[in-house]
Amino acid sequence: MATHRFDPDFTDNVIKSMGxxxxxxxxxxxxxxIRHVHDFARETNLTVDEWMAGVKMMNWAGQMSDDKRNEGQLLCDVIGLESLVDEITYKLAQEAEDTPTATAILGPFFRPDTKWRQNGDNVVEGVKGGEMVFMHGRVIDFVTKKPLVNATVEMWEASTNGLYEQQDPEQVEHNLRGRFRTDEEGKYSYYCLRPTPYPVPDDGPAGKVLKLMDRHPFRPAHIHIIATYDGYKPLTTQIFDSKDPYLTNDSVFAVKDSLVVDFVPREGDTQAGLELEYDIKLVPNESKANRV
Amino acid sequence: MATHRFDPDFTDNVIKSMGxxxxxxxxxxxxxxIRHVHDFARETNLTVDEWMAGVKMMNWAGQMSDDKRNEGQLLCDVIGLESLVDEITYKLAQEAEDTPTATAILGPFFRPDTKWRQNGDNVVEGVKGGEMVFMHGRVIDFVTKKPLVNATVEMWEASTNGLYEQQDPEQVEHNLRGRFRTDEEGKYSYYCLRPTPYPVPDDGPAGKVLKLMDRHPFRPAHIHIIATYDGYKPLTTQIFDSKDPYLTNDSVFAVKDSLVVDFVPREGDTQAGLELEYDIKLVPNESKANRV
Incomplete structure (x- = not known):
């Protein structure tokens, strides 16, 4: 704001109070x-009552949060903040010479102790409804396109009820997740669920904000993937179903065009009616290339 | 920010998602x-870990808050936000043709049922330490300077332990507060405490932020005052002791120069060793004059 209706030194004084x-x-x-919060209040002529409504929302978010639920995080998510800081963090990591591991941007449902499985294994157990998919592809060098042998591919996804296994007492442990190694041709493969859209929890302040913004709480269907290989920048991502009705209006703004994939019909496989071929491209540590 | 390192449409898309x-x-x-929060993240290259530290702080504030304590409010206060929205609200109320009552900016320790007292009464009961003050003055018309007869003056202040009566089981009810009517010369008077500085609670996230900002938690000593008169704009304010060591570095940024007063020695009064003369000027409803 170029002009303030109020004491022009007020914000500078608050900033200068830091010792x-x-x-x-x-x-x-x-x-x-401080600068942005003050400008926000001045721009909107924010009143005490409106500010206090926001304070109550924040306090309510804290009161709803515990080991299993982070409502403060969700409040940020519905205004796109997590997606934005994820992007920032990823770019910083990619640009850094020593490529720090990207553990921070794994999301709340990653498990560091995900179990190793064999290529071709089925990660789905005891799930009602849903469509089975044979997902396969190669891990390749982004620059040379050569396959990477013994690379690690890790995946996790929610069940048809919208819950990840650690949220859901009905699911067996390690359901819908697995860690795989690429074979001598750089290939990985597994049977999984075609992911389904699910709503973020809407019984708290984030749900209230969504309702006030006249928005739905749904996230488009997605599968989480991490791929790693020595000497390459680790890739942490989510892939989205091109047929999903919420693809263009994800309630937490995480979709990027490059991450949209097509599930296609698969013939002659009793285990799966759908197939997804997806090659994962990793960037060598010394490369200047960005996230792909 | 003129330039973004990231998708230039991202923020607009989040805003356009509102139905x-x-x-x-x-x-x-x-x-x-949304615009300011996103610009803040981009300007600072905010990482996921840093954002998550902020989310934890917000959740912690909610978890500490209850009927008696509002830590979310305090978090805002230490970055000057309450003081700013108070100023905004007050100006809007003063500028409005129908001068809505300013109940919103009374602060957390106002009581609508404050008891009526006689001019010259003592509002102090059972307080250890502290200095007694005879506070008196007139309520006058800001424009004509004429005294206003039967105007209402309401005051409240914290005890020497930094607590208001409703926070402190040791204090008698209605201690250190009272409501008075001006006499036929427009005068009010009472005995009260010279106010003492006190720290805001620093055992939560607001205290943590203050420590990280290398700041103390103290508020300068002050007395709350509201004056009202039919046909005039109500005045809600705080007055501050000119000798207070925290006058220039109030932890919640509420001091304004015009609100600083001098307590002077008082001779020949066994009830009080100090005196404060303070005239309260009220602005007629139809006047264009602002807060005085």
């Missing part, structure tokens, strides 16, 4: 946060 | 909020 012992990164973050 | 049923004021607020 010399403030850690530099914290000072950088708070300086930008 | 046609979104209430107009909510759309206005969310549009500005």
């Amino acid at each position: 010399p012992q403030t850690p530099e990164r914290f000072r950088e973050i708070m300086t930008s946060l | 046609p049923q979104t209430p107009e004021r909510f759309r206005e607020i969310m549009t500005s909020l």
Whole structure:
């Protein structure tokens, strides 16, 4: 805002109140946060009652949160913030010389102890409804297109009720997730579910914000994937079903065009009526190429 | 930000996701909020870990809050937001033709059922330590300077332990607060405490943010005052002791120069060693004058 209706030094004074012992990164973050929060209040002529409604929403989010649920995170998600910081973090990691591992952007349902399975295994157990998919492909070098042998591919997805196994007492442990190694041709394969769309929990403040914004709570169907190989930048991603009705209006804004895939009919396989071929391209550590 | 490192349409897409049923004021607020939150993340290159630290802080604030404590509010206060929205709300109320009552900006320790007292009464009961003050003055018309007879003056202040009576089981009910009517010369008077500085609660996320910002938690000493008179704009304010060490660095940024007062020695009064003369100026409803 170029002009303030109020004391023009107010925001600078709040920023200058930080003492010399403030850690530099914290000072950088708070300086930008204070400036934007104040500009937001001035731009909208935010009243005490409106601000207090927001405070109550934030407090309610904390009160709903526990080991199994993070409503503060969800409130950020529905305004696109997690998706944005994920993108920022990923770019920073890709640009860094020493490519720090991208553990931070794995999402809440990743498990570090995911069990190893054999190529061709079925990760689906005891799920009602849903369509079976034979998913397969290669892990290849983004630059040379050569297959990467013994690369790791890890996948996880929600069940047809919208729940991941650790959220759902009805599912067996490690259901709908697995860790695979590519064979001598760089190939991986497994049977999984065609993912189904599910709503984010809408019984708290995030649901209230969504309703006020006249939006639905659904996330488009997706499968989480991580691929790693020594000497290459790890890839953490989600792939989305091109037929999904929520593809263009994901409630948490995580869809990118390059991550949309087609499930096609599969003939002569009693285990699956659908097939998905998906090659995963990894970028060598020394490459300047970005996320692919 | 003039340039984004990321998808330039991302923020607009989040804003456009709001449906046609979104209430107009909510759309206005969310549009500005989303734009500023996203710009904040891009400007600071906010990482997932840093964002998640903020989410945990917000959730913690909610978990600490209850009927007696609002930690989400306090988190806003230490970055000056409450003081700013108070100013905005007050200006809007002053500018409005029908001068809505300013109940919103009374702060958390106002009581609508404050008891009526006689001019010259003592509002202090059973308080340890502290200095007694005889506070007096007139309520006058800001424009004509004429005294206003039968105007209402309401005051409340914290005890020497930093607690208001409703926070403190040791204090008698209605301690350190009272409602008075001006006499035929427009005068009010009472005995009260010279207010003392006190820290905001610092055992939660607001305290953590203050520590990280290398700031103390103290508020300068102050007395809350509301004055009202039919046909005049109500005045809600706080007055601050000019000798207070925290006058220039209030932890919640509520001090304004015009609200600083001098307590002076008082001779020959066994009830009080200090005196404060303070005239309260009220603006007629039809006046264009702003807060005084």
